[in-house]
Amino acid sequence: MGVTVIKEAGLCFGVKRATQLAFIAAANQSGPVFTLGPLIHNPQVVAELIQAGVTVISDLKQVEQGTLIVRSHGLHPKILEQARRMGLNIVDATCPFVKKVQRYAAALREEGYQVVIIGDEDHPEVQGIKGCSGNEIVVLGDEKEIQQVDLGKKLGIVAQTTQSDKNFSAIVGKLAGSAQEIKIYNTICKATSIRQKATLGLAQQVDIMIVVGGRNSANTNRLVQLCRQVETPTYLVEIAGEIDPHWFKGKHKIGVSAGASTPHRIISQVVERLRAFS
Numbered sequence: 001m002g003v004t005v006i007k008e009a010g011l012c013f014g015v016k017r018a019t020q021l022a023f024i025a026a027a028n029q030s031g032p033v034f035t036l037g038p039l040i041h042n043p044q045v046v047a048e049l050i051q052a053g054v055t056v057i058s059d060l061k062q063v064e065q066g067t068l069i070v071r072s073h074g075l076h077p078k079i080l081e082q083a084r085r086m087g088l089n090i091v092d093a094t095c096p097f098v099k100k101v102q103r104y105a106a107a108l109r110e111e112g113y114q115v116v117i118i119g120d121e122d123h124p125e126v127q128g129i130k131g132c133s134g135n136e137i138v139v140l141g142d143e144k145e146i147q148q149v150d151l152g153k154k155l156g157i158v159a160q161t162t163q164s165d166k167n168f169s170a171i172v173g174k175l176a177g178s179a180q181e182i183k184i185y186n187t188i189c190k191a192t193s194i195r196q197k198a199t200l201g202l203a204q205q206v207d208i209m210i211v212v213g214g215r216n217s218a219n220t221n222r223l224v225q226l227c228r229q230v231e232t233p234t235y236l237v238e239i240a241g242e243i244d245p246h247w248f249k250g251k252h253k254i255g256v257s258a259g260a261s262t263p264h265r266i267i268s269q270v271v272e273r274l275r276a277f278s
């Protein structure tokens with residue numbers, strides 16, 4: 001069996017930066033160091049951070065002092081303000097590309113546009129962007145949801161950074177037909193687009209795809225969806241130990257991709273185990 005790995009696999013810039021900032025904070029701060037929710041959507045890396053002294057809290061009420069590391073997805077401005085009022089030391093590890101989406105959303109609101117975010121309503125990145133977008137904000141996960149929301153005539157569109165190009169284009173296409181005025185910022189992260197294209201291309205050439213990443217990671221799940229759209233049998237694994245040899249019966253070509261928060265070390269372990277079957 002041959003194993004091919006997309007060359008884009010591994011931590012993206014924003015996740016690498018957030019992880020480094022968190023490890024540095026854990027090593028240098030004297031008081032408690034914590035994140036509101038997991039720093040990134042990779043349970044193995046989050047476990048390493050906990051070992052290094054970065055705890056995960058779910059509410060600022062759980063702490064009185066210390067260092068808050070803002071995760072790569074960013075934070076709702078009200079929560080950030082609350083952290084400042086509490087006098088917490090803040091290390092802002094928000095990915096600069098996510099910050100850019102927040103700035104665009106705020107500018108659109110200022111210019112009188114109804115902000116439309118193309119993304120997953122419950123995702124922490126979208127929650128942070130919502131906080132910058134004003135009261136008329138609408139979040140659309142797919143084109144079918146357009147009928148269920150109240151839209152004005154002046155729409156300002158941004159995207160969650162890990163959206164697929166296809167979903168973004170489909171929704172923008174529909175909205176363009178109904179609005180009088182529309183301003184669009186395609187804020188899908190380039191690293192995400194490139195990784196998705198490479199994954200889709202590989203999925204079309206192999207018999208089976210293995211996608212490595214956190215089950216709670218939106219961008220990892222999107223890669224799985226893309227592979228399945230071209231009907232390639234696809235499995236999501238977080239670690240090498242989850243691979244089942246039965247998946248490869250009658251398969252000759254294996255493709256491997258990975259989410260933006262999956263370290264090279266975990267990808268290498270997966271590839272090593274796959275090559276052991278060859």
Ligand code: SF4
Binds near residue numbers: 013014015072096260
């Ligand atoms: S995928 Fe892009 S936007 Fe998201 S954290 Fe990585 S570099 Fe930043």
